[in-house]
Amino acid sequence: MLRGATLRVIKTLAGIIIGFLMMPFLLNELGTHLYGLWITIGSVVASYYLLDLGFSQAVTRYVARYIHQKDYVGANRIITTSLIIYSGLGLLVVILSFFIAQFGVDHFVQNKDDIQLVQILLIISGISLAFEFPAKAFPGVISAYMRFDTIAIVGLIKTIADALLIYVAIKSGYGLVAMSLIVFCTSILSTLFYVYYCTRIFADLNISVNHFEKGTAKELFHFSKWVFVNDLNALLKGKMDIWFIAYFTTLSTVTIYYVAVRLVEYAIQFLIQATGMSSPLYAKYHALEDHAKLAFAVEFFLKINLILGAVISAGFYILGDSFIRLWMGSSFDVSTAYICLVIIGCGRMISFMTYPFGSLLLTVKRHDVTAKVAIAETILAAILSVLLIPRLQLVGAAIAIAVPLVIGRVFVISVYAARFVNIAWLGLIARMIVFLVIVVTASIYLRGYLNATDSYLDFAIKASGVGILLVLVAVLSLFNASDIKLIVNKLKSGVKR
Numbered sequence: 118m119l120r121g122a123t124l125r126v127i128k129t130l131a132g133i134i135i136g137f138l139m140m141p142f143l144l145n146e147l148g149t150h151l152y153g154l155w156i157t158i159g160s161v162v163a164s165y166y167l168l169d170l171g172f173s174q175a176v177t178r179y180v181a182r183y184i185h186q187k188d189y190v191g192a193n194r195i196i197t198t199s200l201i202i203y204s205g206l207g208l209l210v211v212i213l214s215f216f217i218a219q220f221g222v223d224h225f226v227q228n229k230d231d232i233q234l235v236q237i238l239l240i241i242s243g244i245s246l247a248f249e250f251p252a253k254a255f256p257g258v259i260s261a262y263m264r265f266d267t268i269a270i271v272g273l274i275k276t277i278a279d280a281l282l283i284y285v286a287i288k289s290g291y292g293l294v295a296m297s298l299i300v301f302c303t304s305i306l307s308t309l310f311y312v313y314y315c316t317r318i319f320a321d322l323n324i325s326v327n328h329f330e331k332g333t334a335k336e337l338f339h340f341s342k343w344v345f346v347n348d349l350n351a352l353l354k355g356k357m358d359i360w361f362i363a364y365f366t367t368l369s370t371v372t373i374y375y376v377a378v379r380l381v382e383y384a385i386q387f388l389i390q391a392t393g394m395s396s397p398l399y400a401k402y403h404a405l406e407d408h409a410k411l412a413f414a415v416e417f418f419l420k421i422n423l424i425l426g427a428v429i430s431a432g433f434y435i436l437g438d439s440f441i442r443l444w445m446g447s448s449f450d451v452s453t454a455y456i457c458l459v460i461i462g463c464g465r466m467i468s469f470m471t472y473p474f475g476s477l478l479l480t481v482k483r484h485d486v487t488a489k490v491a492i493a494e495t496i497l498a499a500i501l502s503v504l505l506i507p508r509l510q511l512v513g514a515a516i517a518i519a520v521p522l523v524i525g526r527v528f529v530i531s532v533y534a535a536r537f538v539n540i541a542w543l544g545l546i547a548r549m550i551v552f553l554v555i556v557v558t559a560s561i562y563l564r565g566y567l568n569a570t571d572s573y574l575d576f577a578i579k580a581s582g583v584g585i586l587l588v589l590v591a592v593l594s595l596f597n598a599s600d601i602k603l604i605v606n607k608l609k610s611g612v613k614r
Contacts, residue, residue, distance in 0.1 A: 125269045128273040131277065135277070136383075147292070154235065162246060178479070179195045181397050184261035185261060186404055193322065193328050194333055196324065198328065203253050204251050211247045215240060217243075241301055260400070261397065271310055275303050361506050362514050366511075373450050373453055380440075380458055381458065385469065388429065389472075392421055395414065395415075399476055408539065415474075415538045416540050420596065423549060423553075426466035426469045427587065428584050434560050435563050460519050464523055478534050481537050487530060497521040498521045549595070552594040
């Protein structure tokens with residue numbers, strides 16, 4: 118898990134760095150019009166992921182569970198059934214891509230000269246995504262054997278290859294079609310390797326039409342329907358604030374707000390890659406009915422998420438405005454973007470701290486509660502957006518998104534999920550409160566000394582210092598002696614291997 122988490126973090130950091138470098142390059146080479154066209158098409162194709170219908174989490178859970186129980190017949194039944202379902206969904210993606218390319222382009226392309234280009238890009242991107250769908254039958258294998266390290270390495274290679282090939286293609290005079298074909302080819306190659314690798318590590322894999330069962334398909338759908346609702350809700354919540362800002366204000370203010378949103382999204386990507394392996398571990402202990410280890414895992418991930426979320430939030434508060442000024446320039450509306458960054462960042466980080474509870478509810482098949490709370494959060498966010506954005510502009514949008522997250526995740530999800538594990542909650546909560554008080558106090562004190570930076574090197578040094586200081590505080594205030602001993606022993610054994 119440590120090796121997998123490390124490589125996933127490296128992959129995410131590489132993607133973030135490449136994104137920072139490629140964005141100004143593509144803007145300069147393609148121009149704002151074509152780059153905007155590329156972003157728009159990407160957002161349309163991204164919505165196709167909803168056709169997953171939430172099956173991937175159901176497949177991952179059941180396959181990992183059966184493999185841990187050495188019920189290989191059950192695992193093969195799930196994989197075969199989901200493979201047939203995903204093949205049909207992949208075909209639906211292709212049909213939908215051609216349909217939108219033929220009949221839907223006129224509705225979002227203002228320049229008629231771009232219609233043919235958009236049609237080609239939609240079809241290429243749709244076919245590329247369709248090839249990924251059958252591979253969604255296999256993530257449970259990766260989760261069961263905890264081989265996130267190899268998949269992260271392949272993802273890292275793909276990220277770097279995409280950037281290099283696109284750079285060469287654009288510099289050679291090619292355009293968006295070449296970019297789309299490059300992503301298409303690398304996606305197919307990485308998907309083929311992914312499937313091949315799963316067949317290698319799961320020696321008992323046996324895909325046969327005889328393993329397909331309608332009852333299994335119904336079971337997967339029953340589990341996944343609330344995951345789908347959650348995914349659909351997340352899509353709406355992720356775009357809703359932008360839509361309301363564009364409606365109530367102007368498009369120029371959207372750019373200011375999007376800078377804050379993008380920085381928070383980068384942080385969330387980094388954190389999820391570092392800690393996103395709790396679900397398969399919970400599934401393993403739950404399948405083996407090892408309640409003590411399940412409780413320990415939940416408590417351990419809560420502490421890890423609390424540390425990382427608090428450190429990132431403190432970084433936003435202490436150094437956020439300095440980074441925005443370095444990245445976007447002094448002429449940018451740094452102060453407004455910074456306020457939005459702190460509000461949205463704290464809301465999303467508090468939500469991230471409760472992720473282990475969401476994973477736990479998924480493990481015990483009570484993820485319907487998470488979906489219902491998420492729907493309530495979206496409704497409340499929409500109401501607050503209508504009330505606050507006309508009065509407070511971008512700050513109102515940030516508050517409208519952050520407040521429902523804090524209420525739903527801390528006071529509903531956490532309280533409800535806590536009943537499913539036997540943890541000494543009073544002692545843990547006391548440690549958490551002490552840690553958060555120290556972090557808030559230190560952040561207020563440090564901002565007066567560290568908020569001004571004039572270079573990326575200066576920023577990196579200060580950010581590293583803050584991170585190390587807060588992590589040391591966390592170790593002393595959150596972890597008990599047995600936790601520290603376990604971490605040290607695992608690190609030592611990892612180094613020796």
